[in-house]
Structures are given as C-alpha cells and as structure tokens.
Amino acid sequence: xxxxxxxxxxxxxxxxxxxxxxxxxxxxxxxxxxxxxxxxxxxxxxxxxxxxxxxxxxxxxxxxxxxxxxxxxxxxxxxxxxxxxxxxxxxxxxxxxxxxxxxxxxxxxxxxxxxxxxxxxxxxxxxxxxxxxxxxxxxxxxxxxxxxxxxxxxxxxxxxxxxxxxxxxxxxxxxxxxxxxxxxxxxxxxxxxxxxxxxxxxxxxxxxxxxxxxxxxxxxxxxxxxxxxxxxxxxxxxxxxxxxxxxxxxxxxxxxxxxxxxxxxxxxxxxxxxxxxxxxxxxxxxxxxxxxxxxxxxxxxxxxxxxxxxxxxxxxxxxxxxxxxxxxxxxxxxxxxxxxxxxxxxxxxxxxxxxxxxxxxxxxxxxxxxxxxxxx
Amino acid sequence: xxxxxxxxxxxxxxxxxxxxxxxxxxxxxxxxxxxxxxxxxxxxxxxxxxxxxxxxxxxxxxxxxxxxxxxxxxxxxxxxxxxxxxxxxxxxxxxxxxxxxxxxxxxxxxxxxxxxxxxxxxxxxxxxxxxxxxxxxxxxxxxxxxxxxxxxxxxxxxxxxxxxxxxxxxxxxxxxxxxxxxxxxxxxxxxxxxxxxxxxxxxxxxxxxxxxxxxxxxxxxxxxxxxxxxxxxxxxxxxxxxxxxxxxxxxxxxxxxxxxxxxxxxxxxxxxxxxxxxxxxxxxxxxxxxxxxxxxxxxxxxxxxxxxxxxxxxxxxxxxxxxxxxxxxxxxxxxxxxxxxxxxxxxxxxxxxxxxxxxxxxxxxxxxxxxxxxxx
Numbered sequence: 001x002x003x004x005x006x007x008x009x010x011x012x013x014x015x016x017x018x019x020x021x022x023x024x025x026x027x028x029x030x031x032x033x034x035x036x037x038x039x040x041x042x043x044x045x046x047x048x049x050x051x052x053x054x055x056x057x058x059x060x061x062x063x064x065x066x067x068x069x070x071x072x073x074x075x076x077x078x079x080x081x082x083x084x085x086x087x088x089x090x091x092x093x094x095x096x097x098x099x100x101x102x103x104x105x106x107x108x109x110x111x112x113x114x115x116x117x118x119x120x121x122x123x124x125x126x127x128x129x130x131x132x133x134x135x136x137x138x139x140x141x142x143x144x145x146x147x148x149x150x151x152x153x154x155x156x157x158x159x160x161x162x163x164x165x166x167x168x169x170x171x172x173x174x175x176x177x178x179x180x181x182x183x184x185x186x187x188x189x190x191x192x193x194x195x196x197x198x199x200x201x202x203x204x205x206x207x208x209x210x211x212x213x214x215x216x217x218x219x220x221x222x223x224x225x226x227x228x229x230x231x232x233x234x235x236x237x238x239x240x241x242x243x244x245x246x247x248x249x250x251x252x253x254x255x256x257x258x259x260x261x262x263x264x265x266x267x268x269x270x271x272x273x274x275x276x277x278x279x280x281x282x283x284x285x286x287x288x289x290x291x292x293x294x295x296x297x298x299x300x301x302x303x304x305x306x307x308x309x310x311x312x313x314x315x316x317x318x319x320x321x322x323x324x325x326x327x328x329x330x331x332x333x334x335x336x337x338x339x340x341x342x343x344x345x346x347x348x349x350x351x352x353x354x355x356x357x358x359x360x361x362x363x364x365x366x367x368x369x370x371x372x373x374x375x376x
Numbered sequence: 377x378x379x380x381x382x383x384x385x386x387x388x389x390x391x392x393x394x395x396x397x398x399x400x401x402x403x404x405x406x407x408x409x410x411x412x413x414x415x416x417x418x419x420x421x422x423x424x425x426x427x428x429x430x431x432x433x434x435x436x437x438x439x440x441x442x443x444x445x446x447x448x449x450x451x452x453x454x455x456x457x458x459x460x461x462x463x464x465x466x467x468x469x470x471x472x473x474x475x476x477x478x479x480x481x482x483x484x485x486x487x488x489x490x491x492x493x494x495x496x497x498x499x500x501x502x503x504x505x506x507x508x509x510x511x512x513x514x515x516x517x518x519x520x521x522x523x524x525x526x527x528x529x530x531x532x533x534x535x536x537x538x539x540x541x542x543x544x545x546x547x548x549x550x551x552x553x554x555x556x557x558x559x560x561x562x563x564x565x566x567x568x569x570x571x572x573x574x575x576x577x578x579x580x581x582x583x584x585x586x587x588x589x590x591x592x593x594x595x596x597x598x599x600x601x602x603x604x605x606x607x608x609x610x611x612x613x614x615x616x617x618x619x620x621x622x623x624x625x626x627x628x629x630x631x632x633x634x635x636x637x638x639x640x641x642x643x644x645x646x647x648x649x650x651x652x653x654x655x656x657x658x659x660x661x662x663x664x665x666x667x668x669x670x671x672x673x674x675x676x677x678x679x680x681x682x683x684x685x686x687x688x689x690x691x692x693x694x695x696x697x698x699x700x701x702x703x704x705x706x707x708x709x710x711x712x713x714x715x716x717x718x719x720x721x722x723x724x725x726x727x728x729x730x731x732x733x734x735x736x737x738x739x740x741x742x743x744x745x746x747x748x749x750x751x752x
Contacts, residue, residue: 043707071699078675299454323447330706331419
C-alpha cells in the first residue's frame with residue numbers, strides 16, 4: 001500500500017504539552033492547533049463556503065450520518081465527492097456517524113455487526129457497519145476519515161464502558177481493513193475510548209496506537225462528564241499518543257476548553273458551539289461572551305468586539321446585528337456565526353503563534369480569565 | 377427651497393414607449409429601467425448587502441411600515457439613517473406604509489387624518505399620517521420617499537375608488553408640505569391612483585402632475601386586477617406622465633410583467649417575487665421558470681441556468697441547490713434569491729441596452745415567450 005498523501009509535521013512545543021504543527025493533506029495544509037467548522041448537511045448552517053472562508057477556517061467537518069441519509073452516496077458519486085458538490089476546495093474531515101447514532105437512544109440498536117437505526121427522513125431501516133461508514137466516507141471523499149466507534153454516556157459504569165471500548169477496538173480493525181481494501185488515499189484516524197476510567201483509557205490508547213492509523217482522536221468526551229474529568233482524560237490520553245501523529249479532541253468545545261486542551265497537547269477540534277450559539281445571539285469576544293440581543297445594544301454603533309479582526313466586526317454596528325436577531329432572521333445568525341468562527345480561528349492562530357514563540361503559558365494566563373468572562 | 381439633489385435623465389426611447397434613462401441621486405446613479413430588491417426589515421430576506429451587490433442591484437427598497445415599528449425611528453437617528461445602520465451605500469427608496477396598512481384589513485381604520493392600526497410587535501395603537509410617514513422616511517433618510525396613499529382592492533367600485541383617490545390627493549399635498557417644511561434633500565414621488573377606471577386614472581394623473589413631485593408612481597395595481605387591466609392602466613397612466621420625470625410601477629412583478637411594462641413606458645419596479653419565490657425553490661431562467669426542488673436535479677452538475685451570468689450559476693451545481701432546498705435550509709433560499717435578483721437585473725440591463733440600440737421590439741419578441749415558459 002502506498003503511503004497516503006497525508007502527513008503531520010510537528011513544528012514547535014511550548015509549556016506542559018502545547019504543540020504547533022501542520023497537517024499536510026491533498027487539498028492543502030492546515031496549521032495546528034486548528035478548529036473545524038461543522039458542516040453537517042454539506043454546509044455550515046446559514047453559511048456559504050465564502051462565508052466560512054471569510055472566517056479563515058482552513059478545514060471543515062462533514063457528518064457522515066447526515067450525509068449518507070441526505071443527499072446520499074449516490075449523489076456524491078457523480079461529483080467525485082463533497083468538494084465539487086458544495087464548492088469547498090479546502091480539506092474536509094468526516095466523522096463516522098457513531099456520535100449521531102449515539103444521540104438517537106430511542107430508535108437505535110448497537111450490535112456487533114454495526115448500528116441499526118431508522119432514517120430521520122423516511123423512517124426506513126438503516127444499518128451502519130464500520131465497513132459501510134468507510135464506504136460512505138470514501139464516496140464523500142474527505143481528506144480524513146474517522147473509524148465508526150461505540151459512543152456511550154460519560155455516566156456509564158466501568159463494565160459498560162469496557163464493552164463499548166472493546167467493540168470500538170474490533171470495529172477499528174474492521175475499518176482499517178476496509179480502508180486498505182480500496183485505498184483512495186484518504187487518511188484514517190482511530191478513536192480512543194474508555195470513558196472516565198484511566199485504566200480503560202490507557203488500554204484503549206495502547207491498543208489503537210499499535211495500529212497504522214494516520215492520527216488519533218480522543219472520543220467519548222463532551223458527553224456529560226465534568227470539566228475536571230474532561231481535562232484529566234484529555235491530559236492522560238494525549239500523553240499516551242505518539243508525538244508524530246495528530247491528536248483530535250472530538251466535539252470540544254468552548255474557547256476556554258480549546259485553550260485548556262491545547263495546553264494538554266491537542267491539535268485539532270470541532271464543535272457546533274460557535275454556530276449553534278450564534279442562532280440565539282451569543283457571541284464570543286476577547287473580553288468574554290456577549291449576548292447581542294440585549295436591549296443595551298439596540299442603538300449602538302460600536303462593533304460586536306472592538307478587538308476582533310473579522311469581516312463582521314470591522315463592518316457592521318452591533319445595533320444592526322441586534323435588530324436582525326430581534327427579528328429572528330437568518331441573516332443575523334449568519335453574521336454572528338461568521339464572527340464566532342473567526343473568533344475561534346483567531347484563537348487557534350494566537351495559540352499557534354505563542355507556541356512557536358515559546359510563550360504559550362503567558363498567553364494561557366492572559367486569556368483564561370477573559371475567555372471565561374461574560375460581558376454586557 | 378433648493379432643488380433636491382435628485383434628477384432624472386432620459387437617455388433613449390424605443391418602440392411604443394420604452395425608455396432608457398438614469399436616476400441621479402446623492403448616493404450614485406441608477407440606470408433605468410431598474411428593479412429594486414425589497415429590503416423589508418433593513419435587509420433582503422437571507423441576504424447580506426454584499427449578496428445584494430453580487431446580484432448587481434443598484435437600488436434597494438425599504439418598507440416604512442415595518443421599519444417604523446422595528447427598529448423604530450429612534451434607532452435610525454444615531455446612525456443618520458438606514459445606510460450606515462445596514463451598511464448599504466447605494467440609493468434607497470422607501471415606500472410610505474400605505475400598501476402594508478392596506479394589507480391589514482382586520483386591524484386598521486382609515487380616517488382623513490391618517491391610518492389607525494395595531495403594531496404587529498406589541499399590539500400597541502399606531503397612527504400613521506401623511507406627515508408622520510414623511511417624518512419616518514426622513515429618519516430612514518432614503519434617497520426617494522413616497523407619499524402615503526390610500527390603497528384599495530382592484531374590485532372596489534367606482535364610488536369607493538374615487539373616495540380613496542381624492543383622499544390620496546389631499547394626503548399628497550400634505551406630504552409635499554411636510555417635505556418642504558424640513559427639506560432634507562430627499563426626493564418625493566406622488567402616486568397615481570384610480571383603480572381600473574380610466575377616467576379616474578386620468579383625473580389622478582392630471583391632479584398629481586400639477587404638483588412639484590420628483591417622480592410619479594402608478595399605484596393600486598398588482599392587487600387583484602387582470603393582466604389585461606394591469607397593462608391597460610399602466611399604458612394609460614404612463615402616457616399621461618411627464619416625459620422628464622421617472623415612472624415607478626409599484627409592486628410589479630414577474631419578469632414578463634417587467635418586459636410588458638417597460639414597453640409601455642415604465643422606468644422603475646419593485647417586487648418581492650424574486651426573493652419570495654426563491655424560498656420555495658422557484659428560479660427564473662432565460663428559458664423560463666424552473667423548480668429547483670424537482671428530483672430530476674438531485675445529481676445534476678449543471679448550473680441552474682446555463683445562460684446566466686450570476687455568481688450562483690457560474691459556480692454551484694443545481695444538484696447542490698436542490699440538496700439545500702430539500703433540507704429547507706436558508707442557504708438554499710439565499711443562493712436562489714441571489715440568482716433571481718441577478719436575473720431581474722440582467723433583464724433590466726438587456727432591456728436598457730436594446731432601448732439604447734433602438735431594438736426593444738425585437739428583444740420583446742424574443743423574450744416574451746421565453747420568460748412566460750416553464751422548464752423542468
């Protein structure tokens with residue numbers, strides 16, 4: 001098998017575990033730490049690809065679960081994948097569908113062969129196996145594929161967590177075999193599970209890092225555990241992953257979580273928070289979270305965040321954003337989404353610059369209280 | 377009183393009555409025939425100002441009725457008007473609120489002093505007088521203001537139509553007086569009423585053209601009359617309006633209606649059709665109307681309209697637009713709205729070029745069957 005056109009270059013480290021690097025993909029390079037906008041249905045909600053680019057996003061995440069149901073693999077095939085279909089020419093990472101199926105507790109069954117569930121469109125029976133997930137991700141033609149994993153709640157007991165982890169491991173091997181059966185040059189990441197149990201996390205990391213994955217994700221977090229547990233598990237797993245491969249913390253999180261996780265050695269993130277909170281008028285600023293819908297902003301000619309470099313803050317008054325949000329208009333959600341994505345992007349860029357300069361701890365000390373604050 | 381910084385230049389005529397001209401305003405020139413995108417709530421639904429510009433729109437319409445209720449004049453004042461508030465630097469025409477109040481038959485009363493209605497936000501009692509309408513439009517600071525008129529259904533009998541017309545005339549004089557009391561340099565157009573009664577239309581045109589308006593609208597159409605009545609009334613009134621002033625047919629219409637009305641001497645249009653129909657996947661092409669949601673488009677890599685020059689058709693496959701619309705996503709409505717507005721813009725530009733070249737009748741013969749067609 002030829003080496004896939006994917007590699008990770010570690011550029012610098014700073015502080016306890018913070019890393020700066022570059023993901024090299026067939027559709028260009030992604031400096032890390034990096035945050036991926038979530039393009040669930042082949043678009044980020046309300047945003048065009050130009051909007052996402054205007055926020056500076058270098059890579060997008062697509063949801064295999066949603067895309068396999070609509071538009072379906074048969075639509076991606078004539079386009080050669082998602083890029084030409086949606087006119088996004090930068091890298092795409094696809095998740096495996098595992099997390100979305102986990103989120104359907106009333107209507108799914110997990111068996112050894114795969115996950116059985118009903119389509120949210122037509123209620124038809126669907127079977128997602130590890131092999132099927134890879135096939136769908138191959139049709140989507142993402143740069144980075146994820147193995148199908150068994151997701152569980154963080155409150156699951158150790159026995160249940162072990163069962164899910166061991167099945168995740170078996171599915172990981174089946175995913176690798178399927179990837180190698182039809183090698184399309186796409187990278188494949190394994191997902192470390194084990195809940196909040198350190199021994200299981202160690203076992204999972206040991207098992208998966210012995211396999212030829214192109215990178216490793218830390219899964220099963222941001223699903224109900226405490227912030228302390230999140231940070232402890234992240235730190236524990238990151239330290240067990242190979243230096244020379246990228247580390248992706250799935251589904252995390254708030255800006256402060258990115259800061260804390262980069263400190264512990266994470267390179268890659270995705271989360272719906274910046275675009276989801278934008279729908280209700282929540283915006284992230286360098287002085288803390290701000291709610292655009294507050295009446296105090298109605299007549300204000302000031303930008304949403306005077307310290308922000310994004311195309312929204314450098315143009316629109318917050319009074320206009322307030323007006324759009326009070327009218328429950330998609331345009332308001334869209335403009336705030338662009339700002340929030342840009343805020344995340346600026347945050348990753350600031351962290352990267354500090355890591356390269358060897359001053360990450362100072363940046364952490366400066367930003368931690370600000371990112372957690374709430375401002376009017 | 378100083379002459380307002382507004383003028384109309386008649387450039388060329390062609391065929392029966394088609395005219396090419398230029399509206400000169402303090403925020404730039406608008407070649408005519410021109411179509412105005414409808415920015416009801418200080419934005420065109422789903423569209424940013426850059427989206428509207430990408431469609432080529434040279435002028436936007438704002439709805440005084442909606443803007444007086446939200447955000448309200450007190451919000452526009454600190455911004456010096458709507459332009460800085462919404463970051464639109466091209467001309468704006470505001471309607472007077474008359475048509476919106478006409479559309480609230482259950483909850484409004486028309487008296488001599490003005491229109492009484494309840495706010496759609498807080499159910500508060502509101503009084504819109506001719507003077508108040510001008511005051512609101514002055515706060516919005518549009519380039520072109522419209523007089524408050526009494527709108528009626530096209531099926532109203534001659535007595536009722538005459539009453540409404542005569543009140544419209546009295547309100548027109550009050551509007552002029554209010555404009556002259558605080559001259560802000562904004563243009564003011566009168567509105568010819570008279571329903572489908574030729575004698576009343578003649579009387580209304582005679583009364584209003586004797587007043588110092590900067591332009592004239594043909595009102596009271598696109599409210600239930602037949603296409604024949606629409607064209608007959610348009611032709612009759614346009615012929616009675618002064619050559620040297622712009623003519624605006626309010627609320628019209630489909631592309632074929634623009635073609636037929638330009639033929640009869642109209643210069644300016646507004647309508648929600650291109651953006652409203654986009655919400656349900658209807659698109660206008662040079663071969664006729666097309667419904668993007670049809671299953672036949674699902675896997676198609678072709679543009680929505682191969683003959684269209686817009687930023688959507690030159691980039692996105694119709695299969696992607698189909699996918700977005702099937703998901704009921706605002707992004708799909710937005711991209712089709714940009715296309716439809718661009719189609720209208722391209723239509724006005726083609727008509728203008730033909731008028732200047734003296735070949736409008738040939739263009740009419742070529743386009744009339746195409747614009748009325750439906751294609752898959």
